[in-house]
Amino acid sequence: MSTLEQLKEQIRKALPDLDVVIGWEQGYDAMHATPLFIREEADIDRLIWSPLCVHSLGTYLTGLTKSSKVQKVGLVVKGCDSRAIVQLTQERMIPRENVTLFGVGCSGCLSHARLEYKVEQGGHYVEDMHAITFNGDKVEVAVDGGVESFDFDTVCLEKCLTCRFPNAIATEHFAGEEVPVAPKREKAPSLEAFEKLPLDERFAFWQDQMRRCVRCYACRNTCPMCVCRDHCISTSRNPHWVSQEASTAENFMFQMIHTMHLAGRCIECGECQRACPVDLPIMLFRRTMVHAVKDTFNYVSGADPEATPPLLTFKAEEDNINERGW
Amino acid sequence: MEAKFISHDDTTGWLDALSEQHVVLAPMWDNTVVTFRPHVKGRTPVLDRMPVLPPKEGVFPQNEMLLKYKYDKDPENLDRTSVQVKETLPQDTAVVVGARPCGTRGMTVFDRVYNCEKIRDPYYVGRRENTLFVTVACTRIESTCFCHDVGSHPADAEASDVLLVPVAGGYVAEPVTERGNALLDSPFFAPAGERSAEAAEVKEKNRAKLPAAHDYTGCGEKLMDRFNDLAFWEEQSAKCISCGACTYLCPTCYCFNITDESVGLTGKRLRTWDNCMSFQFTLEGSGHNPRPTKAHRLRNRVNHKFAYYPDLHGGAIACCGCGRCIKSCPVSVDIRAIVRAAQTYTPKPAPEGGDER
């Protein structure tokens, strides 16, 4: 039985006890998946599972579990998605007992941006892509009556190159085979490259990038860890941290808020950058913070439901904080 | 007014010349995406694709300073404070080059609201009347395109001043307005001649690429039928994450917010794009929000475009069919599907044992 069939079977069995199960279905075209809310058995047939299933569905949890109508939620989760649930559980943001996780192993998700870039490089128009198949290490795209084939590693999301959690953890169900843990890169290549720049060039880089932000907050709202939602301090006057003006400095300040609020919590799902309509490379911020947390507190977010997030605790003698002789 | 021809190589030179007199907004590669940016001399505009951001920025910028103010205190009598206000009405003339017909046509949705008998918004009108649109006829039909569903087509010249039609080696420039015609009075242009026929072919060919148009007739009533059916809207909005990608990228979304940003005794009054998907939209000072959930808010967005607005403006749908909201939505919410769902709605059979509602 395929992973998808197994998944469907598990959901079918559990559905009577759940108000809703969230998975993915085919989106508006062959290239896109979209979240699927399964409420009735008939909906299960629409469920899909493929590298198109990029969305971290944990982002719906805090809203749903607080709603008075929905009590019990099922969720299909990849490895990275499940870390979000673990982290939310640690922070007591969700009633974990009311959440049923259907885990899968994931060999990586498609980066639409990278694929489109590749297709254009090949002299095609992206709108002419009309089918996609994932075939082991290859991705085959039907375009202009022909087929273009790419190495999966060249069109997957960057996070998948460094993934250490391909299999969903701490789940109630698991469908299919576990995927071997085999990160292809130690560090995200974009971050590695960026860190080679001197400080003034980095600053100029962000100056150039942040101008483009339209403050649509797609990055914030796709983030499964952004739990403030309607009460985010970026969109309030009391407290009034950022101006309504979408200027470079204010846009940058908003990103700083997002990053600082993710310190010790970010599970590197990369949804923020994927969701960004103007393609801001904000994962550079997130990953830097993740590395700082790992280096300083030896802490990996969303790995252990029993752990305490590093900013909610302390040690009188910190292991890795150098007081710098001041 | 006659059609003219400009070669690909001359396009940049033309924009260089235009930018001597006007602010020229043209699609540019801004890192990895194409957005409207002020034209920089010598830089080739990107005219072969739809920019991510809508052309409305040219007339209705995301941040618009309405006025500056400054309080003056009389050191002799501190109880006496006067305030100086400087209106910052737009002065520039601008040309927006390279919008698609759908995006340009979006301005008509604005015009009915900000430049009508009842209201003449001086800031909007000031820009609108001094901004010309040089639109590029569309040759690339995407899966998210539905301009034809809302009464347009890939070579629609409505609201444009010039329509550029891509032909071999360049563009046939068809003047639509007198002012547009004046823009073509430039040594970079040659008479179009036979290329006009090629242009007509191109237009026809691209129109044919689109599937049969969906009929939105009567969708307003159908949507209003579902107005009180919150369950319907909860189902439709389930996957919405309440961000603002759809509204900020929309060529027809015209809601705004006004805030005063003060520094000491000075400050500015800002008009910024608002976003009806946000909890803060229509959040009242008391803390009450008439649209407390994303279901309420999505209902507002869809209904505004397909029911309320047409109701107020002679049936005109407040959607230009560019598909940006679908394409850039992080979770692929499809506004077409929502309207269709309302159009084809049939009540589910009541479950045995009684009616839930």
Next chain:
Amino acid sequence: MSARTGVLTEGRELRIVGFLCNWCSYGGADTAGVARFEQPTDLRIIRVPCSGRIDPLFIMRALVSGADGVLVSGCHPRDCHYAEGNYYARRRLELLKQFLPITGIDPQRFEYTWVSASEGARWQDVVTKFTNRIHDLGPAPRMQGGSGYDELCLKQIEEGVKQGAACPCHKERAL
């Protein structure tokens, strides 16, 4: 040690914001004052009850809005008036310190340290060292423009083209 005055050596003061806890470091600064320990004048002190009240975002806000340097000082570890505030502060501030380089803001522009209410001489030393450091770095670059299409924006686009062309993260897309 000889304290320097910003104006005389550099021509002008730079904008240095200090966040000091009330119980230790603010008192330490008072002690330095009582002892007439001369210090550079650039620093402007904002008093907060505890270093645990200092949100790293205040520091970001200051740096984004126009500060050339931000100095935070609290009670020495174990001496917090509120028992634990400086422990939380240390974790938060340390992460900020490590994070800053990715933004291109020089991490030298931000420092956090511990000064007790009795350490007037130490406070003088900290202020002098930090002020000198900021003067050595000079005025901080500012995030500018981006709102509307003004001339500044036009200039930045030209700059941006150069910078954007060198953007490494998106080159990686071609991996």
Next chain:
Amino acid sequence: MRIGVFVCHCGSNIAATVDCPSVAEAAKLFPDVVFATDTMYACSEPGQDGIIQAIKEHRLDGCVVASCSPRMHEPTFRRALERAGLNRYMLEMANIREHVSWIGKNKELNTGKATELVRIAAEKLRLNTPLFANQFDVTKRVLVIGGGVAGIQAALDCADAGIQVIMVERETSIGGKMAKLDKTFPTVDCSSCILGPKMVDVAQHPNITLYAASEVEEISGYVGNFDVKVRRKATYVNWASCTGCGLCMEKCPSKKSHDAFNEGVATTTAINIPFPQAIPKKAAINPEFCMKLQKGKCGVCAKVCPTKCIDFEQQDTIVSEKVGAIVAATGYDLFDWTVYGQYGAGRYPDVVTSLQYERMMNASGPTSGHIQRPSDGREPKRVVFIQCVGSRDKSVNRPYCSGFCCMYTAKQAVLTKDHIPDSDSYVFYMDIRSPGKGYDEFTRRAQEQYGVQYVRGRVSMVYPKGDVLVVRGADTLAGTQVEVEADLVVLAVGVEASKGAAHLAEKLRISYDQYGFFMESHPKLKPVETNTAGVYLAGCSQGPKDIPTSVGQGSAAAAKVLTLFAKDKLESDPQVSSVNQNRCVGCLKCTMTCPFGAIKDVKDRAGNTKAEVIETVCQGCGICTVTCPHGAIQLQHFTDNQILAEVNALCQPELEF
């Protein structure tokens, strides 16, 4: 809001380097400022009256006072505002003295800086709101830590006033250092004769509970309501039944136990009562030297004890006490004199410390008051005293003066002459510091009546020659090197903070200086208060001082405790956190970082979890405000918007107009 600004000259303290009138002039143009003036002394009566009058005349809603540190006069000006009918929290201060005028001489820069400090204070004040205190109950019991003379005085004063006192003493007897002394200067009266009765009073007072051989383990809570855990260390003797008969001491075979009370001058038994007047007079076993506890063999004491109170299995126990105030009177310890290798301390038996010498002179000491050389028991005929051993010496990180060494050295020299009339005494000194009633007369008497030779100069070394010690030093008055042969050398060892004082300070949440002495709230005006409400200081824990000053401080601390307890209810500081329930998402992260357990979870009307602050428990640190990502919990008076207003006032340039 209508803001008034008052720029204080502080005489010339501020005005000498800040142009106060121009600061006031500049402040007039700040937003919401409707009145600004400079004033000679804002804190003086006319100064305060000026503020009150301006508040009334200009209908002010709040005031900025630019003067000294708010740590100094914030309460003063708050009271002034209250007298004018304003809420006390509608005050902001700009510290233009300690932070401006006193640390820079450039008037132009100082004036600019002062103006900006006024500006940020005014910007913050615009967002201030009136705050109102809550009331809470007081536990009218006091904990006195340390049973030396300062602690004893504080305890007795409180107890006599009807307050329940818990006294915790680290050693097995109270009395502290004073109990070890032979005589006291300048009256040369018997130390134990004047201290002894007070010790007995402590033991017998119905309002005093004494925990000897105990230490403070943990302190939580806040003024009026501290929870204290006291560790009662195992003494291996059941004190409830021990009568202090001393039979065990007679029979104990382990006689080489270190005698801490006698400063190691002699040894004692493993089970022992430190001195005859000990309070409580109970035996305790030093486990380090007890053969039963070390090797499992012996147990003689248990056999001979008439009340069978020996318990080799005894463990430490923890008792909990609730108190409303704490007096820390932990005293001092001697500086480690062996650091001065050139004096031979620790190597030459006939070089002793001043405190050892006290025990040698004391009639109840190990030598029964006969001064004898430790090396051979011979009576010394020539005694040399070396002062400032561990005082006023930067090279050993003790730059401060220990204060009373000059006096006790003179006393010891005088007593030496009394004990051994044919002896000579020499004192090597730096300066003679004798400011006190009858003190200078006393040191003169030592020189003039008792013939004590005072040599002004430091000793460079002490070395043995035959069976005497040669003290080599400078006589800076004569400008010569001198060498004095001595039978005995007494080092006037300086004092330092009691061992573990810093650790206790951390538990008390009070500050201490770099030498470990506790920090008073203000060096002049609040010498026995600390910055932690309800915690007071007495005696040498705050810094070196002699007996009368220690006793005076003990009474002063008691007076502060009684003042605190004079009210049945205390007012809580309203600068506490407060939850905006509309914003709170109920994640309760704030409860995880609050050090005081001051936040509880409640359900709102819709059944959603929300955080709520217990106002009387909250101490106002603001850790929660930073923890909360959505700004729902705000520390009143230090809200995000208030601090942001200050940051913006400093960093954001005004718009070009």
